[in-house]
Amino acid sequence: MINFSYSRAGSVAEAVGAKGKADGAGRFIAGGTNLVDLLKENVERPCAVIDISRLPLKTIEEAPDGGLRLGALATNADTAYHPEVQRRYPALSRAILAGASAQLRNMATNGGNLLQRTRCYYFYDVALPCNKRQPGSGCPAIKGQNRVCGVLGTSDDCIATHPSDMCIALAALEAAVRVSGPRGERTIPFAEFHTLPGHTPDIENTLAPDEIITAIDLPPSPYAGHSVYTKVRDRASYAFALVSVAALLDLDGDTIKSARVALGGVAHKPWRLPEAEALLTGKTATKENFLPVAQALFAGAHGYEHNFFKIELGKRAVVRALQLAARGTAAIKGVNGQTADA
Amino acid sequence: MSVLKSIFGQDVDTTSSTYLGKPTSRVDGPAKVTGGAKYAAEFNVPNLLYGYIVSSGAARGTIRSINAAEVEQVSGVVKVFTHDNAPKTAYLDRSHRDQIAPDSGSPFRPLYQAELEYSFQPVALVVADSFEAARYAASLVKVEYDLKPHETDLRANLGKAHPPTDTRAGYVSAPKKPRGTPDEAYAAAAHKVEAEYSQPIEFHLPMESYASTAAYGEDGKLTIYQKTQGVQNCQEYVCSVFGLSSGDVQVISPYMGGGFGSGLRPTYDIYLSVLAATALKRSVRVSMTRQQMFSFSHRPEAIQHLKLAAREDGMLDSVTHTAIEETSQNEEYLETVVNWSGLMYNCPNVRLDHQLVNLDLASPADMRAPGAVTGLYAYECAVDELAYQAKMDPLAFREKNYAEKDQNADKIFSSKELREAYRQAAARFGWKDRPLEPRSMKKGSDLIGWGMASGSWEAMQGKAAAKLVLTADGKLLASSATSDIGTGTYTVMTMIAAEFSGVAIEDVTFQLGDSSMVYSPVEGGSWTVSSVGSAVKTVCGELRARLFKLAGKVDGAPLGDATIEDLTFANGAMHVTGNPVRNVTYTEALRAGKLDRLELDTTELPQLAKQATHALYSHSSVFAEVSVDEDLGTIHVNRVVSAIAGGRILNPKTARSQIMGAIVWGISMALEEEGMLDDHVGRFMNHNYAEYHIPVAADIHDIEVIFVPEHDEVVNPLGAKGLGEIGMVGVAAAVTNAVWHATGKRVRSLPVTLDKLL
Amino acid sequence: MNAFSELDVAGGGTTTALPGKSAVTLTINGKETRLEVAPWTTLLDLLREYLDLTGTKKGCDHGQCGSCTVLVDGKRVNSCLTLAIMKDGCEITTIEGLAGPDGALHPMQQAFVDCDAFQCGYCTPGQICSAVGMIREGHAHSDDEIREQMSGNLCRCGAYPNILDAIKQAYAATEKQAA
CATH class of the missing domain: 3.30.43.10 (Uridine Diphospho-n-acetylenolpyruvylglucosamine Reductase, domain 2)
Structure with a gap:
């Protein structure tokens, strides 16, 4: 240190x-x-x-637009267990609880969660090159141990993933990040907050170095009844996602009015593809209709030696998450959100 | 029973015991739950310096430079040791070989030479007056290397495989010649399996990292608080390496935060703490970081090839088992991998082969049930495959080929209740309802599978000593230089001492973990109870004899003309059996002898003549149920039932825990553990607890442990076989076989992660 | 001039000088303690190396094992990832502070002994503090919830089933006491 x-x-x-x-x-x-x-x-x-x-950025309060404002310094635990978060944004609550451990969730804050660094082994090992840590030094992960790395939006310079669970739900909910800096306050749409690695993997978001996150705004959501966060990992708890899916459906009977799908564990940022989500609009909530969404989401995927499987796994996880979402938030069982009550 | 008496002088009948066989809470429990138990890095001696280890970033090459002088300018830094300036230790390899080292070879010496041996080896030690200053200064150390090519990929180097050339106590090399004609039998057989099984490098990773607090005394003597499974092994090593006399070095280790074999050999933290303490004439603590816990020992990677065949009727007729494991360039790590396949089941035609490939990695080391978990993982999976070929239930197949003797050695078993272990575990599990075909059971989106396997481990006994001190207040202090790595040694030795001394258990204290105590071998291989426990039992017998003699001097001769055989020893007194009024308390006996204490020790040796005519093994049968998410591949082990035939169970409470923990290890081996080596850089990349997975609470569900009664008059005077290893053997195979039964997929490389099932 | 209204400790960069120390007040196991700490000292190292409270264990030093779990203002946290200087004014409870003043074991400690919920004992203080924190947080309603909630505490000896039993025993005991 x-x-x-x-x-x-x-x-x-x-x-x-x-x-x-x-x-x-x-x-x-x-x-x-x-x-x-x-x-x-x-x-x-x-x-x-x-x-x-x-x-004083710890409060969770009603937002003027009828949504909820999460203080940047509210802990992950306080956020996940907040009754309004649980009631109105269950996928967010579940995503947070699928991450880390109880101790870490008691410590970690919402703002910090957005700024987590990757878990790529090479980023963590200062004995080895890493373009994210030391721009221009190289990326050994591309030909190395890349099980934890990405398959979407990667570049020749970096294949790292964003490790957050919370952010995947926030991306699906189309949250907005409120920041403050010497030039005043501004709001960054979630989709524009995190960036892809490109040739500058050391840059991970659009926050300026002298800005601070003050809050995260959740817009009103019609999805509470059909929200799921499905996390697939190498052990049942306390492990980062291989693939995770936040899936939200707004249903009218069996018909999908709108859908949101965000992926974790596969890219440098929470991954969304509005075109893929649009495939579901007006369709019935069936496996046959979910499959094309999964295909579309991973259409541009590129696997590496130890993580090719994430492409197939990711598609299956998308279908599973959508199936569970269709069944309704209340039926979902377990912290990993992979199954439902019979 | 009379035979037994004539051999050992006292019987091992469990029904008459006061303490043995009764569930007993750990005597060290209160210390462990209050934070009072002190581990090696927790002896805060005055004026302590902190050593922080700098690890190499490269696998092979030569250190060109280290900016040690620059780093020494940091405030608080006392010294930066490197190969350039570290005092030279003993020249000969022989002086660096500890009790567990292979018989030849060159044990790794930290900071000894510019030449690198493996990635993550120590290359510098920064010593400062605070932990934080040492850590900070270590971050400023820059090491430059002239790199050389390295080889860390076992599969790419299989062409370099060679039979072991070294030897080691306890290692049984594969038989030079096959038994019978395995090739002919294979060719003629009705049912055949040929398959390759691989398992990755695994790390021990006890929760406590290695640490050494070397307290430098005013007289120049060293008291070393050390995490180790063998205080005397460490003491001998330090004396030999640093040329110190045994009277000047004391190694102390009252508690050990888990070992699993990683602490059988002295670890490099003790080398570095002693190096720094003697050079600086100051007390120094050296602790490994969690990352460095991946840098000195591991279970070797293994690639195994099996060919099994059975006759039409399901009789096993041919076994060929080849195992290739990696070892370091400087030592041949040896563990018995393939021989198990020659003794688990009856088979007339057997060929076994064990080979090594030298790689640029740290030497592997014994890790829980070394060799057996590796060999029997592959073998028990192959047997499962063969049983299915023969369309037989895998349990029925095993029962049909049950071995009544060890065909490798042509000896009968001293005891073997494996058949009963099969019966009880299968009944408890409900095995009879298992459909033969895979993919037959489903629940929701989960496929359900049932698998089983059996295991075996040697029941070893080594030379060990025990000492007793009985004081006038009737308290008994027993001791031996063994250790308690979580196995329950403190508790079981206290029970044994109380049982055989006749002192009430509340008045007995057992001490361990101090090199100045009477001799004990390292704690490992499940032999501590049989070795040290037998010594405790024997010395207690001697104590009773001495007390009986003293009792004759008590006024009024309350015992009359009773002989020692007529007496019962209990509650700190001896009385004529059936006549409690005629008694002498131990306190009275001591007083009559004008003694304020009675001290005696004895060294116990295995009864080799008796043991040599028998095969001495414990056995297990393991049944597992898994559920596998058909789409996502995620695997859950819903329940495991294991029945253990492990001789006499002295403390059922801790014994159950030990087996349960070993089952968790087996689940971990089957589904989670993998040292991820990047062969391009020759380095393990998941060197932390976040990325090297071991099970968490959410991974572990129902585990049931059954102990099958076994009466054994040969293994040792206690009739106990040891339980540290046997619980793990076979578990990985049972889980893997269950995954096959659930999915119909034979995954032959560990760990069985979800991607292999997609 | 100090630009900060609150605590400000000099240091920085790859200097040969070490950072300054600053006075903080922590209430540790009910005892108010004034200390001088450097910014880079974690709560874990403060307890173990400066206060000789070695019951709190260092297992990984990176928040990956839970051995260092203590209660800060009643909530369980990883003390290895906590800079001590940031906890000025907080109440810290460690394993040494759980037993009664007469030395009587806390129900959770007693349950761990009764259920043989440990072997080597190294993860145990963290497990116990975590379990006490979990019950206080109200997340011990079912076996599965306890398993999930305790998954931040690794046990390499594999005592998990016994740990679950111990927590249930202690939970029942405290419920009974409360009733």
Whole structure:
């Protein structure tokens, strides 16, 4: 762990000012669950760590548009167990609870969840090259141990994935990220928040270095009754997703009015394809109609030595998630959301 | 019983026992649940320095430079040790070989040379006055290498496979000649299976990382608080490597946060802590990071080829089993892999072969049931395949080919209640309802499968000693330099001492984990109860004899002319059996002898003459149910029933836990564990608990353990066979066989992850 | 001039100097403790290396095993990923603080002994703190929920079934007490 200065911000403005002053070598800390981990790995080497954990951004409240506003510093646990989140955005609650462990969810914050770094083995191992960690050094994952890597939207420079579960649900819900910076406040649509690796895998989102996330806005959702988060992983809990699917349906009887599908574990950002979702509009909620969506979502997929399987697995998971969503939120069983009550 | 008495002087009848065989809570339980139990890195001696290990980023090559002098400028840093400046230790390889090392070979020496042996090996030790300063300074260490090509890929190097050239105590090499004519029998057989099974490198990963706190005394003597399965092995090693006299080095390890074999040999943290402590004349603690726990030992990768054949009637007629495992360049790690296939079931025609490939990796090491879990995973899967070929129930197939003797050695078993273990576990599991065909059972979107396997492990006994101190207050202190790695040694030894000394269990304390105690071998191979426990039993017999003599001096001679055989020893007193009034307490006996304490120790040796005529093994039968999501491939082990024929069970409470834990290990081996090696860089990439998966609570469901009574008068004076390993053997095969029964897919490479079922 | 209204500790970069320390107050197992800590000291290292409270274990140091679980303001967290300086003013409960003042074991501790819910004992303090936290959080309603909620605590000895039994025993005992 590198030698860093520590300061505790008393206000959002103070936090933003300190971050700007550190000129790229500063990091905010709140839950610390990812940053302290990476500090010990020497992956993150900030000069200045700015503690924002005491800023008044912990509330979960009604938003003016009838949605819900999640404070950036509300913990993952407080968010997942919030009665309004559970009632109106069950896929979000379940996605959060499918991630990490109870301890980590008690610590981790909503803002921090968006800014999680990848779990790619090479990113974590400073003895080896990594374009994300050290631009231009190379990507050994492409020919190496890439089970945890992506199959969609990858580049020749990086095949890492975004590891969050929460963000997959947020992407499906079309949340908006509220940020504050020296140039004032702005709102970033979720689809525009995370970026694909391209030639700059070190850049993971559109947040400016001197901006801070203050809240996440959830728009009103018609999907609460048919929301699922299906997570497929190598053990039953406390593991990152190989593939995960947030599937939301708005049904009129058996007919789909609209659908949302977001994928995790497969790309550098939560993966959505509105064209694929549109295939379901006006269709009945049947497996036959779900299959083309799965095909479309993975049409451009490219597998690597140890993760080719994610393409087939991903398609099957999409179909499963949509089937479960059609059955209704209430029937879904288990933290991984793979099965329903009989 | 009379035969037994004439051999051992006392019987092993369980019905008359006071403590043995009764479920007993761990005597070290309260210390462990309150945080009071101190592990190696928790002895906070004064003026302690902290050593942080820097690991290599390359597998092969030469270290060109390390910026040690620069890093030493960091405030708080006392010294940066590298191969350039580290004091030289013993020259000869022989001096670096510990009790468990192969008989020849060159054990790894940290910071000894510029030449690299494997990726992640230690290349520098930063010593500072705080943990954080050492860690920070270590992050500034820059090592430059001149790289050389490395080889870490077993499959790519199968052409270099060779028979072992080294030897090692406990390793039984594959028979040089086949038994019978396996090729001819195979050619003529009605039912045949030929298949290759592979299993990846696995890591021990006890929850406590290795740590060594070397306390430097004013007199220059070292007291080393060490995570180890063998304090005396470590003490001898340190003395031999550093040229220290045994009186100047004491190794202490009262608690060990799991070992599973990783701590049988001295680990490099003790080398580094002693190196730094003696060079700096300061107390130094060196702890490995979790990542470094992937850098010194592992279960070797294995590629196994099996050819089995049975006659029309299902009689096993031909077995050919070849196992190729990796080892390091500097040592031949040896474990018995294939021989099990020659003794599990009757078979007249058997060829066994075990070969090694040297790779640029750290030496493998014994890991829970070493060799047996590897060989019998493959063999028990192949047997399952053969049974199906013969359209026989896999249990019926095994019963039909039941071995009444060890055909490898042509010896009868000292005891073998495997048939009863099959019967009880199958009944409990409900096996009789199993459809023969795979894909026959379904529940919702899940396919259900039932699989079974059997296992075996040697019942070994080694030389060991035990010491007793009985004090005037009637308290008994027993000790031996063994360890409790979670196995329950403290508790079972306390029970044995209480049982055979006649001191009430509340008044007995057992101590271990100190190299200055009487001799004990390393704790491993399931032999601690049989070795140390037998010594405790014997010395207790001697104690009773001494007390009986002293009792004769008590005023009024309450025992009259009773002989020792006429007496019962219990509750800190001896009395004439059937006449409790005629008694002498131990306190009275000591007083009569004008003694304030009675101290005695004894060394117990295995009864080799008796044992040599028998095959000594424990056995298991394991039944597993899995559910497999037909679309997604996710596998859940719903339940496991295992019946163990493991001799006499001394503490059913801890014994059950040990078997249960071993079953979790078997599930883990079957479905989760895999050291992911990147052969391009010669390095394990999932070197942490997040990415190297072991089961979490949500992975483990119903586990039922049955102990089948076994009376064994040969294995050792206690009749116990040891339980650390047997519970794991066969589990991976049972689970894999169940996955086949669920899905119809034979996945022959471990772990069985969901992608292999898509 | 200090631009910050709150705590500010100098340091930074790959310097040869070490970071400064700052005064914090923690209430540890009911005892208010004033300490000087550097920014880079985790709560786990503070407990183990500076306060000799070695009951809290370091298993992975990266939030991947749960051995370091303690309760901060009543909630279970991984102390290895917690910078001590950030917990100024907080209440910390470690395994050493669970037993009664007379040394009587906490029902969870007693249940772990009764059910043989450990072998090597190294993950045990974390398991117990996690279990106590889980019950307090209200997430111990079924076997499956307990298994899921306890999945942040690895046990390499594989004592999971006994841990489940112990938690149920302790939960029943506390329910009974509350009734």
